[in-house]
Amino acid sequence: MDDPYKTLGVARDASQDAIRQAYRKLAKKHHPDLNPGSAKAEEQFKKIAAANGLLSDPDKRGQYDRGEIDAAGQERAQRPSYREHADGDPGRRYSQGPQGGWGADDLGDIFGSMFGGGGGRRPSASYRSDGDDQRYVLTAEFLEAVNGATRRLTLPDGRVLDVKIPAGATEGLVMRLRGQGGPGSNGGAAGDALIEIHVTPHPFFERSGQDIRLVLPVSLTEAVLGGPVEVRTPRGPVKMQIPPDSDSGTELRLRGRGVPPSKGKAAGDLYATLRVVIGKPDTALTDFIRDWKPHDCLNPRVKMEAVP
């Protein structure tokens, strides 16, 4: 531990007032929150604060002067560091900059032409550099993403890329096309094109991992008597047998008819949830129901009522 008098730059017989003044002067200069990024300032400030902690208290100062205590252990209690918080995400709370991130113009203000602002220096041509990766977004139809497809993409610079969307592609999938990004300079390799897939929703298919779900409307007759119905799947219609007396909400599974297998992933299943559709008013049905005396006078809400 350094001599606290030397640290504060005061004489051994300095008045308490002079010590306070010296401390304040140094604190202004070395306060770590006012010198973010300077480890030296932080170290210096610790010493100054410790020296002040010792000398600003006349009792402790007397003990030190008489050699009863040494200068060690006088660091003051850990204060919360503003810098630590302000450098991170919470610091946005006190941001004065433009809201919602910086655009190319704001960046150009600081970095010149590098981020798209006009004018400025041309980048130095003296070193080899690889081309930039360029990012694109490709919007795929639901079935294109499920079954896979090849799409032709015209880039802003006029180049045409055939992009193979793999079967089972999911929202946000990024495909890297090597060497299709920005050109390198001075013999540098071209960058890659990064293509992010966005999938548009389907009117009735819904994807859940490798499985696909849909709500399948069935007539009252089909629900009660059962029978074959045609179901749309991602790879075309298939016949499915509805068991007799199928309720609305019954879930039927078509094995392997979901998302086709892709590397490392087995084929998914298709789940069809039945929804009974009564259809247009039909007096024959109405009359039948009115005269109908069910064997079992079941209250379909009985389970619901059992729940408090």
Added chain:
Amino acid sequence: MMMSFDVLITQIDGLDPDALMRWIANEWVRPEGRAGHYLFQEIDVARVHLIYELREEMEVDEVALPVVLSLLDQVYDLRRRVKAIGEALGEVAAKDVRQAISDQVAEKTRS
């Protein structure tokens, strides 16, 4: 961890509740909630410490304080932006490009 107004007052020796109320009214500190129910996040607590030190130890009076805070906020804003740019370069730029940028920056800022 969130801290209430009353707890914060007890944490800093000599902090006058009226002064803290005034700092909040001037938006030098921006806790969540309303008068009587303020909640201070860690950064707010640290900022109150800092303002207290600016006032008491560095003799910045409340006339000059907003100028100091404004400049300070701009410094931290820039630091976060520069950090974000660095992270973005780390994700996007190839290693040799990052090295070249780093070398050029060192070159241009050498004093």
